[in-house]
Amino acid sequence: MSLTAYMDDLGRAARAAATQMAAASTAAKNTALLALARRLREAGPSLAEANARDLAGAAELSGPLRDRLKLDAKTLATVAEGCEQIAAMPDPVGEITGVKRRPTGISVGQMRVPLGVFGMIYESRPNVTIEAASLAIKSGNACILRGGSEAIHSNLALAEIVSASLEEAGLPRAAVQLVNTTDRAAVGLLISSPQWVDVIIPRGGKGLIERISAEAKVPVIKHLDGNCHSYVDEQVDLAQAVKVVDNAKTQKYSPCNATESLLVHAAQAKAFLPLIAEVFTAKGVEMRGCGRTCALLPAAVPATEEDWSTEYLAPIISIKVVDSLDEAIAHINRYGSHHTDAILTTNHPNAMRFLREVDSASVMVNASTRFADGFEYGLGAEIGISTDKFHARGPVGLEGLTSMKWVVLGQGEVRG
Amino acid sequence: MSLTAYMDDLGRAARAAATQMAAASTAAKNTALLALARRLREAGPSLAEANARDLAGAAELSGPLRDRLKLDAKTLATVAEGCEQIAAMPDPVGEITGVKRRPTGISVGQMRVPLGVFGMIYESRPNVTIEAASLAIKSGNACILRGGSEAIHSNLALAEIVSASLEEAGLPRAAVQLVNTTDRAAVGLLISSPQWVDVIIPRGGKGLIERISAEAKVPVIKHLDGNCHSYVDEQVDLAQAVKVVDNAKTQKYSPCNATESLLVHAAQAKAFLPLIAEVFTAKGVEMRGCGRTCALLPAAVPATEEDWSTEYLAPIISIKVVDSLDEAIAHINRYGSHHTDAILTTNHPNAMRFLREVDSASVMVNASTRFADGFEYGLGAEIGISTDKFHARGPVGLEGLTSMKWVVLGQGEVRG
Numbered sequence: 001m002s003l004t005a006y007m008d009d010l011g012r013a014a015r016a017a018a019t020q021m022a023a024a025s026t027a028a029k030n031t032a033l034l035a036l037a038r039r040l041r042e043a044g045p046s047l048a049e050a051n052a053r054d055l056a057g058a059a060e061l062s063g064p065l066r067d068r069l070k071l072d073a074k075t076l077a078t079v080a081e082g083c084e085q086i087a088a089m090p091d092p093v094g095e096i097t098g099v100k101r102r103p104t105g106i107s108v109g110q111m112r113v114p115l116g117v118f119g120m121i122y123e124s125r126p127n128v129t130i131e132a133a134s135l136a137i138k139s140g141n142a143c144i145l146r147g148g149s150e151a152i153h154s155n156l157a158l159a160e161i162v163s164a165s166l167e168e169a170g171l172p173r174a175a176v177q178l179v180n181t182t183d184r185a186a187v188g189l190l191i192s193s194p195q196w197v198d199v200i201i202p203r204g205g206k207g208l209i210e211r212i213s214a215e216a217k218v219p220v221i222k223h224l225d226g227n228c229h230s231y232v233d234e235q236v237d238l239a240q241a242v243k244v245v246d247n248a249k250t251q252k253y254s255p256c257n258a259t260e261s262l263l264v265h266a267a268q269a270k271a272f273l274p275l276i277a278e279v280f281t282a283k284g285v286e287m288r289g290c291g292r293t294c295a296l297l298p299a300a301v302p303a304t305e306e307d308w309s310t311e312y313l314a315p316i317i318s319i320k321v322v323d324s325l326d327e328a329i330a331h332i333n334r335y336g337s338h339h340t341d342a343i344l345t346t347n348h349p350n351a352m353r354f355l356r357e358v359d360s361a362s363v364m365v366n367a368s369t370r371f372a373d374g375f376e377y378g379l380g381a382e383i384g385i386s387t388d389k390f391h392a393r394g395p396v397g398l399e400g401l402t403s404m405k406w407v408v409l410g411q412g413e414v415r416g
Numbered sequence: 417m418s419l420t421a422y423m424d425d426l427g428r429a430a431r432a433a434a435t436q437m438a439a440a441s442t443a444a445k446n447t448a449l450l451a452l453a454r455r456l457r458e459a460g461p462s463l464a465e466a467n468a469r470d471l472a473g474a475a476e477l478s479g480p481l482r483d484r485l486k487l488d489a490k491t492l493a494t495v496a497e498g499c500e501q502i503a504a505m506p507d508p509v510g511e512i513t514g515v516k517r518r519p520t521g522i523s524v525g526q527m528r529v530p531l532g533v534f535g536m537i538y539e540s541r542p543n544v545t546i547e548a549a550s551l552a553i554k555s556g557n558a559c560i561l562r563g564g565s566e567a568i569h570s571n572l573a574l575a576e577i578v579s580a581s582l583e584e585a586g587l588p589r590a591a592v593q594l595v596n597t598t599d600r601a602a603v604g605l606l607i608s609s610p611q612w613v614d615v616i617i618p619r620g621g622k623g624l625i626e627r628i629s630a631e632a633k634v635p636v637i638k639h640l641d642g643n644c645h646s647y648v649d650e651q652v653d654l655a656q657a658v659k660v661v662d663n664a665k666t667q668k669y670s671p672c673n674a675t676e677s678l679l680v681h682a683a684q685a686k687a688f689l690p691l692i693a694e695v696f697t698a699k700g701v702e703m704r705g706c707g708r709t710c711a712l713l714p715a716a717v718p719a720t721e722e723d724w725s726t727e728y729l730a731p732i733i734s735i736k737v738v739d740s741l742d743e744a745i746a747h748i749n750r751y752g753s754h755h756t757d758a759i760l761t762t763n764h765p766n767a768m769r770f771l772r773e774v775d776s777a778s779v780m781v782n783a784s785t786r787f788a789d790g791f792e793y794g795l796g797a798e799i800g801i802s803t804d805k806f807h808a809r810g811p812v813g814l815e816g817l818t819s820m821k822w823v824v825l826g827q828g829e830v831r832g
Contacts, residue, residue: 019749023773094772100794106783108793111771115805198805219635219806240828247830333435342824355527355823356510357439367522367826376831377524377822378516389531389614389819390635391807403805406793407771408758410783412656414663415792 003181007189010144011196013174014117018142020172022114026091032137032169033087037080039161040130047071050157051126058150068125071154079130082381086134089380092398093140096407105413110404114140115198118401119190120383121146121212122203126154132201133162133176135383139401142175144197146190149182156180192217201384201396221396223385225311226256226339228369231263231328231354232272233345240366241272241344246279247368248342254313256385257340257362257372261308261318263328266292269321273297285315292321308335325350329357336360338387340372340394361387361394419597423605426560427612429590430533434558436588438530442507448553448585449503453496455577456546463487466573467542474566484541487570495546498797502550505796508814509556512823521829526820530556532614534817535606536799537562537628539620542570548617549578549592551799555817558591560613562606565598572596608633617800617812637812639801641727642672642755644785647679647744647770648688649761656782657688657760662695663784664758670729672801673756673778673788677724677734679744682708685737689713701731708737724751741766745773752776754803756788756810777803777810 001009021029051071058066092112099109118141120132129147136143147155159178167173179186191200191212201221202212213220230245248259264272269292277297280287287293288307289300300319307318308331322328332341342364343354351365362372372394374382379397386392392400417425437445467487474482508528515525534557536548545563552559563571575594583589595602607616610633617637618628629636646661664675680688685708693713696703703709704723705716716735723734724747738744748757758780759770767781778788788810790798795813802808808816 019773019775022775023769102792102794104787104792106787106792111779113772113775116775214633217630237828244826244828244830251831353439356529357435359435359438359529359532360821362822362824363527364824365826366828367824368830370831371520371522371824371826371829372822376518376520376522378518393819394822403809405776406778406788406810408778408780408783408787410660410781410787412653412660412782413787414660414784415667415786 003183003185004189006181007179007186007193008196010177010179011117011193014142014144014177014196017172017174018114018116021137021140021142021175022093024140024171028169028171029091029137029140030087032166032171033083033134035168036130036134036162036165037083037087039165040076040080040083043076043161047154047157047161050153053153054151061150065124069151069154071126075127079127082131083134086138086381089138089398091138092402099407099409104415105411107409109407111407112399112402113405115401115403117142117144117197119144119146119197119200119218120203121187121190121200121208123148123205123208124151126151126158128203129155129158129178130162131381132383133159135381135398135401136176137166137171139398141401144177144179144190146179146187152182187212188215191215194218203384219391221384221386221392221400222388223256224387225337226258227261227309227311227335227337228257228259228339228372229261229263229332229336229341230259230369231332231341231343232265232268233325233343233347233350234265234267235347235350236268236272236344237346238268238272238275242275242279244342244344244366244368245276248370249280249317250283250285250315251368251370253315255370256311257369258313259317259342259369260310260312261320261335263320263322263331265325265328266321266323269293269296273319280317283315285317287317287319289319290321293319311337325353329354333359339385340364340369342367342369361385419599419601420605422597423595423602423609424612426593426595427533427609430558430560430593430612433588433590434530434532437553437556437558437591438509440556440587444585444587445507445553445556446503448582448587449499449550451584452546452550452578452581453499453503455581456492456496456499459492459577463570463573463577466569469569470567477566485567485570487542491543495543498547499550502554502797505554505814507554508818515823515825520831521827523825525823527823528815528818529821531817531819533558533560533612535560535562535613535616535634537603537606537616537618537620537624539564539624542567542574544619545571545574545594546578547797548799549575551797551814551817552592553582553587555814557817560593560595560606562595562603568598603628604631607631610634619800635807637800637802637808637816638804639672640803641753642674643677643725643727643751643753644673644675644755645677645679645748645752645757646675646785647748647757647759648681648684649741649759649763649766650681650683651763651766652684652688652760653762654684654688654691658691658695660758660760660782660784661692664786665696665733666699666701666731667784667786669731671786672727673785674729675733675758675785676726676728677736677751679736679738679747681744682737682739685709685712689735696733699731701733703733703735705735706737709735727753741769745770749775755801756780756785758783758785777801
C-alpha cells in the first residue's frame with residue numbers, strides 16, 4: 001500500500017471513531033482509561049521486548065536521551081497513575097452553558113463537544129503516547145499519533161495496549177492510532193489533511209514546530225519558546241521579590257516557564273540588584289546586564305541586543321534597569337515570546353495594568369513564572385502549551401480539545 | 417513605495433494601534449463609536465461624491481449589485497444605529513472569570529483580551545467597512561480592511577470618517593485602516609503576514625473563502641456553505657413541524673441558514689409529506705426526493721446524489737425518507753456543511769441525541785434553522801459565521817475577536 005493510501009486509511013478510521021467517541025458515555029470512557037492503567041501496570045514481555053529493541057537501536061544516543069526512551073516499571077506506574085487521574089476528572093463533553101431565553105421565545109446556549117480528530121507529532125519519550133491517548137479518550141476525540149522514530153517499537157506496543165483497552169470498554173480501537181512507519185513523508189500528509197485532522201499538536205524543538213506551522217493546512221496548537229520575564233516594580237517587598245525571582249530563575253533551568261530576563265525599576269535597582277546578584281553568584285548564574293546593571297554589579301557582563309530575545313534554558317539571565325512600568329511592558333511585549341511574565345509589586349494599579357497590557361499567555365502578580373503549567377493551574381492534565389492567541393492559550397487541557405457549538409431549544413418558533 | 421513596503425507600513429501601524437486599543441478605556445471606545453455614528457449621519461458631500469464615483473464606475477453591474485453599493489441617507493442611518501448599538505453593549509475586554517485558589521496559594525483565572533489585529537477581506541457592500549470598524553473598536557482590536565475594488569472610493573471615504581472618530585476619542589487613527597489599492601497582490605500579502613495579522617475574516621463567495629483558506633499563513637475564521645437540514649422525527653407535532661419547516665425553507669431563500677434538505681422519519685412520511693408538499697407547491701418550491709418521497713408525492717422529481725450536498729439558495733428542496741434517528745444523524749454529518757441543523761420531535765431522548773451527535777455549529781430542537789444568526793442569538797453584532805470548529809464556531813460576535821489569557825495572583829508564592 002502507498003503511504004498516501006495508508007494515511008488515508010488511518011484518517012478515515014479516525015473520523016469514524018471520532019463520531020463514536022463523541023457520543024460515548026462518560027462511564028465507557030472512564031472504563032477505557034482504568035483498563036489502560038491496569039494494562040500498563042501489568043504490561044508483559046511484549047512491551048519490554050519492544051522497548052529493548054528501541055534501546056538497542058539507540059546505542060549511539062547520549063545517556064539522558066536513552067533514559068527518556070526507557071519504559072521501566074516506575075515510568076509505567078507513573079503514566080498509569082496519570083490515566084487514573086484523568087478518569088477521575090469531570091467529563092468536559094456535553095456541558096451546556098449560558099442558555100438564555102430570547103425575545104422570539106427560543107432558548108440559546110452553547111454545548112461543549114469534542115473537536116473531532118487531533119494529530120500529535122512528538123519526539124523521543126514514549127510516555128507521551130499514553131498522555132495523548134488518555135486525553136483523547138476523556139475528551140471524546142480520536143487521535144493519530146506520530147512519535148519519534150527512535151521509539152517506534154515501544155510506541156507500537158503501547159498503541160496496541162491502548163486499543164485493547166478501548167475495545168475492553170466497547171469503544172472503537174481506532175480512536176487512538178499510531179502511524180506505523182518512520183517515513184518522514186507521513187508527517188507532511190498528516191499536517192495537510194483537513195479532511196481527516198481538525199488540529200495538529202506538535203511537541204518538540206522550536207525547529208520542528210516552526211516547520212510544521214509553516215507547512216500545515218490545518219490549525220496548529222503551537223508552543224514556541226518561553227522567553228519569560230520577571231519585573232521588579234518601583235514599590236515592592238524586596239525580600240519577597242528576591243525569593244520569587246530566585247525561584248523563577250533557578251528552581252530549574254530547562255523548563256519553558258523559567259525566567260530568562262529580569263527587569264528592575266530604576267528606583268529599586270540599587271537596593272534589589274545586589275541582593276539578587278548574591279543569590280545568582282552563589283548558584284553560578286551568569287548575569288548579562290544593561291549599562292546601568294553592570295555599573296551596579298561588578299559580576300555582570302554586558303548584554304547584547306540578542307540577549308533580550310534569548311531563551312537560555314541555562315544558568316544565564318539577562319538584566320535590564322527600566323525607568324517606568326511603561327518601559328517594562330513595552331520591553332516585554334517587544335522582546336518576550338508571549339509565554340509567561342510576572343510583576344513583583346505592592347502597587348495595585350500597576351499590578352492591574354501589567355495583567356491587562358502584557359500580551360502573554362500567562363501574566364502573574366507576585367508569583368514565580370514557574371507556576372505556568374497545566375497541573376499548577378488545576379487543568380489536571382496538559383496536552384501542550386500554546387503561545388498563540390487563537391483558540392487555546394497557555395497550558396491546554398481537556399477543554400482545549402473541545403469546541404462550543406450553539407444549541408437552540410424551541411417550541412415551534414419561526415422567524416418573522 | 418512598493419506594495420510590500422506599503423502593506424508592511426499598514427501592519428506596523430496596526431500593531432502599534434492594537435497595543436493602545438487593548439489598553440483603551442471602555443469610555444474612550446464608546447466615545448469613538450458614538451462619534452462615528454454622528455459623523456455618518458452628518459456625512460457631507462465628500463462621502464456622497466466618493467460613492468457617486470463608485471456607482472459611475474459600476475455602470476455595467478446588475479441592478480441589485482449596484483443597489484448594494486449605494487450609500488444613501490437610509491443606509492447611513494442604519495449603520496450609524498449599528499454603531500450606537502455596539503456602544504451600548506458591555507465591553508468584552510478585561511472580564512476575569514473562573515478565579516480559583518490553588519493548593520500552592522496562588523489564585524488562577526482567565527482574562528478576556530483582544531486578539532490583536534484582524535484582517536478582513538470582503539466584497540461589494542461598503543457598510544461592511546463600518547460594521548468591521550465598529551466591532552474592532554469595541555473589542556479593542558486593530559483591523560486592516562480590504563474591500564471590493566468596485567467600492568474603493570466609498571470605502572476610503574468611510575475609513576477617513578472612522579479615523580477622525582477615533583482621533584476625536586483620543587484613540588489611534590490606525591486602529592482601523594483600509595488598503596488603499598485595488599491591487600490583488602495586497603490580499604496575498606495580508607493573508608501571509610502573521611507578524612502583522614492575528615486572524616483573517618473573509619466575507620464573500622465560497623470560491624474567495626476557499627482560496628484564502630488554502631493560501632493563508634494566519635488563522636482564518638471561515639464561513640463556507642450552509643447546507644442546512646430539518647429532520648421530522650418519528651414522534652412529532654405535525655402541525656408545528658409543517659409551520660417550522662415551511663419557515664426554515666421559504667421565509668427567505670438566499671440566507672445561509674435556510675433549510676436546503678428535509679429528512680422525514682418513515683413512520684411520519686405518509687402523514688407529513690403531503691402536508692408540506694401542499695405548502696411547497698403553493699409557494700413554487702421545487703421538490704427533489706428520494707424514491708420513497710417520489711412514491712408519496714407526485715409533484716416531486718427524483719433527487720440525484722449531488723442534491724444531498726447542494727446549497728440551493730433558491731426555491732428548491734431535497735427530501736429524503738429515513739428509517740431512524742441514526743440514519744438522519746449519519747446523513748446530516750455526511751452530506752451537511754456543519755452549519756445549522758434542526759430536529760422536529762416530541763421525544764426528549766431523541767432531541768438530546770440530535771443536539772449532541774449532529775456535528776454542526778448550530779443544532780436546534782423544534783425551531784426554524786433561520787434563527788442561526790448573531791442578532792437572533794443575542795450577540796448584538798456579528799463579524800461573520802464560522803463553519804469551523806477551532807476557536808469560534810457559528811455566529812461570531814465581539815467575543816470571537818478576543819482570547820482568554822491566564823492570570824495568576826500571588827502573594828510571593830514560589831514553586832517547590
